[in-house]
Amino acid sequence: MTAAAIAITGIQKSFKGKMAVDVSHLELKPGRTLALLGPSGSGKSTLLSMIGLLEKPDAGTVELDGAPVTVADRAARMTMAAAFQRTYLFKGTVGENVAYGLKLRRISSAETGGRVAAALERVGLPGWQERSALTLSGGEAQRVALARALVLKPSILLLDEPLASLDPIMKWRLTRDFAQILNEERVTTLYVTHDQDEALAVADDVAIMRDGRVVAYGPVDEVFGLPVDDWTAGFLGMEPAVRGRVLESEEGVARIDCGGVDLYAVASLAVGSEVSLGVRPEDVLLFEADAVVPLSSARNKLEAVVAEIDPSGATFRVVVERGPVRIAARISRAALADLRLSVGTPVQVLFKATAVRVAST
Amino acid sequence: MRDRSVRPALWRMGVIALAVVLTFSLVGCAKDDTEATNTAPAPVEKTKIVLASTTSTQDSGLFDVLIPAFEKANPEYTVEVIAVGSGEAMKMGENKDADVLLVHSPAAEKAFMEAGFGTERRDVMYNDFVLVGPASDPAGVKSAADLNAVMAALAQGKAPFMTRDDKSGTNAKELKLWTDASVSPTATASAADWYLSTGQGMGETLKITNEKQGYTLADRATFLTSKGALDLVILREGDKALLNQYGVIPVTDATHLDGGVAFMEWITSAEGQKVIGEFGIEKFGEALFTPNAQ
Amino acid sequence: MGIFIDAFRDGLAMLASGAADVWTIVLVSIQVSGMAVLLALVLGIPAGFVLGTKRFVGRRFMLIIANTGMGLPPVVVGLVVAMLLSRRGPFGSLELLYSQPAMVIAQLVIALPIVAAVSAAAVSAVPRELRLQARSLGASPLQEAFMTLKEARMGLIAAVAAGFGSIISEVGAVTMVGGNLAGKTRVMTTAIVQYTRMGDYGPALALAAVLMGMVLIVNILLARVQSSAERYEA
Numbered sequence: 001m002t003a004a005a006i007a008i009t010g011i012q013k014s015f016k017g018k019m020a021v022d023v024s025h026l027e028l029k030p031g032r033t034l035a036l037l038g039p040s041g042s043g044k045s046t047l048l049s050m051i052g053l054l055e056k057p058d059a060g061t062v063e064l065d066g067a068p069v070t071v072a073d074r075a076a077r078m079t080m081a082a083a084f085q086r087t088y089l090f091k092g093t094v095g096e097n098v099a100y101g102l103k104l105r106r107i108s109s110a111e112t113g114g115r116v117a118a119a120l121e122r123v124g125l126p127g128w129q130e131r132s133a134l135t136l137s138g139g140e141a142q143r144v145a146l147a148r149a150l151v152l153k154p155s156i157l158l159l160d161e162p163l164a165s166l167d168p169i170m171k172w173r174l175t176r177d178f179a180q181i182l183n184e185e186r187v188t189t190l191y192v193t194h195d196q197d198e199a200l201a202v203a204d205d206v207a208i209m210r211d212g213r214v215v216a217y218g219p220v221d222e223v224f225g226l227p228v229d230d231w232t233a234g235f236l237g238m239e240p241a242v243r244g245r246v247l248e249s250e251e252g253v254a255r256i257d258c259g260g261v262d263l264y265a266v267a268s269l270a271v272g273s274e275v276s277l278g279v280r281p282e283d284v285l286l287f288e289a290d291a292v293v294p295l296s297s298a299r300n301k302l303e304a305v306v307a308e309i310d311p312s313g314a315t316f317r318v319v320v321e322r323g324p325v326r327i328a329a330r331i332s333r334a335a336l337a338d339l340r341l342s343v344g345t346p347v348q349v350l351f352k353a354t355a356v357r358v359a360s361t
Numbered sequence: 362m363r364d365r366s367v368r369p370a371l372w373r374m375g376v377i378a379l380a381v382v383l384t385f386s387l388v389g390c391a392k393d394d395t396e397a398t399n400t401a402p403a404p405v406e407k408t409k410i411v412l413a414s415t416t417s418t419q420d421s422g423l424f425d426v427l428i429p430a431f432e433k434a435n436p437e438y439t440v441e442v443i444a445v446g447s448g449e450a451m452k453m454g455e456n457k458d459a460d461v462l463l464v465h466s467p468a469a470e471k472a473f474m475e476a477g478f479g480t481e482r483r484d485v486m487y488n489d490f491v492l493v494g495p496a497s498d499p500a501g502v503k504s505a506a507d508l509n510a511v512m513a514a515l516a517q518g519k520a521p522f523m524t525r526d527d528k529s530g531t532n533a534k535e536l537k538l539w540t541d542a543s544v545s546p547t548a549t550a551s552a553a554d555w556y557l558s559t560g561q562g563m564g565e566t567l568k569i570t571n572e573k574q575g576y577t578l579a580d581r582a583t584f585l586t587s588k589g590a591l592d593l594v595i596l597r598e599g600d601k602a603l604l605n606q607y608g609v610i611p612v613t614d615a616t617h618l619d620g621g622v623a624f625m626e627w628i629t630s631a632e633g634q635k636v637i638g639e640f641g642i643e644k645f646g647e648a649l650f651t652p653n654a655q
Numbered sequence: 656m657g658i659f660i661d662a663f664r665d666g667l668a669m670l671a672s673g674a675a676d677v678w679t680i681v682l683v684s685i686q687v688s689g690m691a692v693l694l695a696l697v698l699g700i701p702a703g704f705v706l707g708t709k710r711f712v713g714r715r716f717m718l719i720i721a722n723t724g725m726g727l728p729p730v731v732v733g734l735v736v737a738m739l740l741s742r743r744g745p746f747g748s749l750e751l752l753y754s755q756p757a758m759v760i761a762q763l764v765i766a767l768p769i770v771a772a773v774s775a776a777a778v779s780a781v782p783r784e785l786r787l788q789a790r791s792l793g794a795s796p797l798q799e800a801f802m803t804l805k806e807a808r809m810g811l812i813a814a815v816a817a818g819f820g821s822i823i824s825e826v827g828a829v830t831m832v833g834g835n836l837a838g839k840t841r842v843m844t845t846a847i848v849q850y851t852r853m854g855d856y857g858p859a860l861a862l863a864a865v866l867m868g869m870v871l872i873v874n875i876l877l878a879r880v881q882s883s884a885e886r887y888e889a
Contacts, residue, residue: 054787074795082791088784091806101792148792158791445852452854456658526837528853558837560849561830569834572742572752592742 004065004079004155004188005030006051011060013046021046021057021212028156033182033189035203035220037196039235043212044192045160051190052158053077064156078105081149085161089136094120094144095129101152119151120144124177139170146178150185157182157189163198175201196236200224208232225357226278233278237317239326241276243361253299253353259324264299265356274361281317283355284329288339289346299353306345309336320349327351407439410620413459415530416562418607419444421582421649423640430636431627438620446562448528454478454612461621462610463628465530468537470608479610480618483629486637486650487606490534491584492597493567494520494576502576508600512542518555521575522546525566526558534605535578541602567591580605582641582649607650629654658856665857666864676837677858681865684842687755687833688823691762695770695818700811702767703774704800708786718775724768729761733828736761740832753834758842761828766818773817777810778803813877820873824866 006028013021021043028034028051036044049055051062056071063069069076081101089097098116107115120128123143136144142162149157162178163171179202182189193199199206200220207217216228226241227233233240244258246269254269255262256277265277287293289303304322311317316336318329327349331339341347418424419442428440443450443459447466451473453459463485464470474482492502492511499520505511515522516539524546525532539546546556557573559566563583570577571591584595597603609628611621627633634652641649669677706718738744740752740760751757781803789802804811826844833840835849843866850859 049787052791054790074793077790078793080791081793082788084784084788086782086784088782088788090785090789090802100789104793104795104798152792446854448853448855449851455854527849528855553838557839558841560835560837560841560846565830565834568741569753569836572750572834574742590743 006156006188006190007063007066008051009061009063011047011050011057011062013043013050013055013057019212021050023047023060023212023214026207026214026217028188028190029205030188031186032204033191033202035199035206036190036192036209037199037206038194038209040194042209044194044209047209048082048158048160048190048192052080052082052156054082078152079154080156080158081152081154082158082160083142083145083149083162085164089133089141089144089148092133093129094125094131094133094136097133097144098129098148098151100148105152115151116147119147122150122181123147137170138166139174142166142174143177146181150181155188157185157187158192159189160192161194162191164194171198178202196224208235210235222357225280225355226276226359237281237312237328237330238278239319239328241278242325242327244275244277246271246273246275254358256358261302261323261325263302263325263356264353265358266354267356267358269358269360275358276361277356277358279327279351279356281328281330283351284327285350286318286320286329286331286335286339286341287348287350289348291348293348293350296350297352298350300349300351300356302349304347304349306341306343306347309341309343320347322349408437408617408620409439409441410460410617410624411441411443411453411458412461412463412624413443413445413450413453414463415447415450415465416444416564417529417531417580417583418463418465420562420564421580421586421641423582423637423650426640427628427633427636431624431633434627434632435623438623440624446527446529447533451478454610457612457615460612460615460617461624462612463607464610465605465607466528466533467606467608468533469528470610473610478613480613480622481625482608482610483625484653484655485607485609485628486634486652486654487604488581488650489598490531490578490603490605491581491595492576492603493570493579493584493591493593494596495574495592496594498596500576502596505597508538508597508602509542511597512538512544515576516542516544516546516549518549518551521555521557521570521573523566523570523573523575523577524556524558525563525577526560527562529562530605531563531578531580534603538578538602567593585641585645585647585649606653659860662856662860666859666861669858670861670865677861679838680841680843680846680862683755683838683840684823684844684866687758687829687840687842688762688819690755691759691766691822692770692815692819694759694763695766696815698763699767699770699814699818700774700804702771703776703814704778704804706771707775707778708783708800708803718772721768721772721775725772727765727768728827729765729825730827730831732761732764733831736764736828737831752832753836753840755833755840757832758829758840761832762822762825765825765828766822769821770814770818773814774807774811777807777814780810781806816873816877820870820877823873824870 008023008026011021011023036047038044050057053069053071053073053076061068064076090100095116098119099112102112102115116129120126123146125143163174166174175198182202191202203220205218206220206223207214208223210231216223216232224236227236227238230240242258244256247255247257249269249271252266252268254265254267256265256275269275302322304320306318307321307326308319309316315330315332318331318341320327320329424442428442432439447464447469450462450464451469454462454473455478470482473479500514500517502511502514505514524535546552559569563579564587566577567579567584567587571593609625611618611625615621634654637650637652638648641647706714706721736757737752740746740757785806786799786803789799794802824844826848829842830845835841835845843862847859847862
């Protein structure tokens with residue numbers, strides 16, 4: 001597989017007068033996985049089908065390796081392959097499904113046999129060619145759908161919520177396998193999902209969509225580390241970015257005054273510049289106020305008070321507050337009980353300077 | 362959301378298929394109108410009598426004047442006319458589905474009486490048959506000396522001949538004409554090409570004859586009624602063998618035999634005969650039937 | 656009940672003896688309705704595909720037309736076709752009235768909306784994403800259409816059965832445009848009417864049995880298709 005690049009400019013699509021997608025610029029970089037993340041109805045799938053040359057945009061251009069392409073360019077579309085949330089296998093056997101794209105490309109049956117076998121092995125279903133496609137479980141069907149796309153050795157792989165309809169166990173097993181496969185194949189991938197954990201697991205870059213627009217776009221750690229606005233912060237389970245001013249900057253570590261609270265971040269910043277900063281909830285550690293904090297390389301240690309506790313899936317999201325600084329932490333149910341946390345409880349908060357993302361404002 | 366978009370379509374398909382299934386499963390159910398429904402006895406309870414007659418008589422429009430005149434003269438009866446082929450009309454008599462018959466198939470009527478299905482048979486009227494065809498007369502029947510020569514000319518098969526082939530009075534007359542001429546049309550070499558069986562009533566058969574620009578034997582009444590829509594002309598008429606005698610027969614053991622007999626008495630009376638003799642003069646300039654009750 | 660027993664005995668004897676005219680009638684029925692259904696499929700399935708998959712201005716209107724066409728009274732079709740084809744009508748010079756082609760035309764008009772509407776429903780039951788999926792794997796528009804029809808094949812069988820069922824048992828239109836000519840345009844329904852008129856219940860009942868048998872087979876087929884068409888419900 002050779003990795004290709006896609007760039008889109010000024011793409012717009014409306015349904016019944018309502019703007020569904022309005023994206024000024026987005027790139028899929030060669031060999032990288034871009035996660036398109038957003039709540040349902042934010043236009044992710046529509047954007048994917050326009051990038052995949054499956055649907056015509058009302059306006060804008062799609063470029064494949066620098067050349068503009070349209071829905072009519074079948075050759076361009078044939079460099080790509082897609083799998084969707086509902087697997088939509090065709091009636092017939094697993095082998096026929098995986099071979100479908102090869103048949104369209106008039107690949108010889110001898111070669112097809114070998115490639116189908118290899119693709120099924122790649123997704124962990126070796127020798128499943130003769131099974132009926134209609135009797136598979138959700139996870140199996142999803143693996144077949146991935147094999148059906150991978151067997152084409154596409155330059156670009158489009159995955160639209162491939163794991164969204166699976167149960168949690170199967171979902172995580174497949175997320176892990178998909179991440180590994182995508183990593184090893186090094187194929188340029190567009191991965192649509194509404195689940196940030198899944199995006200974190202598979203993606204190199206991420207674009208967050210809201211109401212048809214891309215509100216944040218960049219490498220995963222940047223986008224997830226520092227929410228660009230309050231809505232994105234909420235969507236990512238974080239608190240809005242903390243505002244501050246750089247007091248000093250030494251050996252790549254900046255000391256930043258955030259309304260009376262000093263925080264440290266690994267960043268080269270000019271003294272006196274105004275910045276915003278954020279930290280991922282899973283990078284934040286909480287201790288009881290009177291506990292002896294173990295030796296740690298964490299530069300940021302502050303005493304704070306619990307402001308909010310919300311259940312969030314299997315974990316709890318605890319927001320701590322110190323003056324104007326509000327930070328979200330993610331802790332387990334057991335930790336919550338151990339710490340005897342409730343709103344108003346004083347706690348000690350620890351996080352590393354490397355965990356803090358900073359941007360000039 | 363996607364799941365939901367699938368269902369209405371399947372549902373719709375189901376409904377369509379169901380509708381189709383229901384459509385073919387419907388079998389017409391005939392209601393038995395003769396069943397007495399006199400739950401509240403009224404002083405002027407009318408008896409409904411069933412008159413089985415032929416489509417050609419119905420098509421002539423005679424019943425439109427004859428039945429109201431009878432019902433006016435005999436207010437205790439109402440008449441329901443079932444117009445079918447002579448064959449089925451006789452069958453209705455046999456099955457006691459009719460109270461009285463008005464038919465024109467003398468040989469079959471004779472057999473019907475001999476089998477005891479009718480109480481009495483009386484002549485009512487006659488009209489005549491005409492041989493119609495295209496004005497160009499491709500079979501050359503106009504120059505034939507007599508009716509037998511006409512039939513022989515037709516049997517040459519130069520143009521299609523439509524036979525009603527429905528055991529109707531008209532059909533019986535046509536078959537008799539072939540027999541009299543000693544010609545068997547179905548035995549001719551190219552019978553399948555020229556001797557065409559329509560199996561339908563006079564009006565339909567005339568239309569088919571018109572489309573094929575062929576010949577057929579028709580009763581004058583039906584031909585006069587429908588000739589406006591036809592490009593056909595009368596090519597032979599007036600022969601004695603072309604007369605078409607109508608008879609009336611009350612059905613033995615019929616539900617309303619009294620009504621059947623009353624109808625027979627009225628239609629053969631001076632009053633009924635007068636109605637028949639005047640029918641058609643106003644519209645066609647000539648009477649369609651000649652009354653000849655004894 | 657004697658009337659049925661007698662007629663039934665006559666009819667059975669007639670069928671068993673292979674009476675040429677009775678079997679000719681059956682053959683003409685199959686020939687005419689078969690041809691009409693074939694043409695209805697050739698025209699109706701593509702029409703149904705377009706109606707079921709494409710979004711265009713006037714689509715709803717055309718779907719309404721197709722669905723209304725399903726309830727089109729056959730005698731109205733017969734009347735209009737007879738008028739068009741009659742010697743005095745606009746297509747009179749073709750001399751088609753009272754011929755098998757005329758019957759095929761009338762039956763085609765009756766079956767086409769049914770085939771189109773049922774195939775449209777069948778095709779639109781194939782999820783749009785399945786078509787996107789085929790497209791994304793490199794299918795050309797034609798290959799995508801072929802895949803969709805293949806997925807909808809059960810529904811298309813229903814369309815065939817519904818179309819055939821609607822015309823094989825129809826009597827009004829075929830009488831009006833066919834003329835019930837023996838050996839040429841006489842089909843089972845018109846022959847049943849004629850035999851009944853003549854009081855020949857035997858052959859009428861025999862033909863009725865053959866007709867019922869055919870309709871029964873069609874309905875069994877439909878029922879089977881219905882029960883196996885549930886796949887996308889999962």
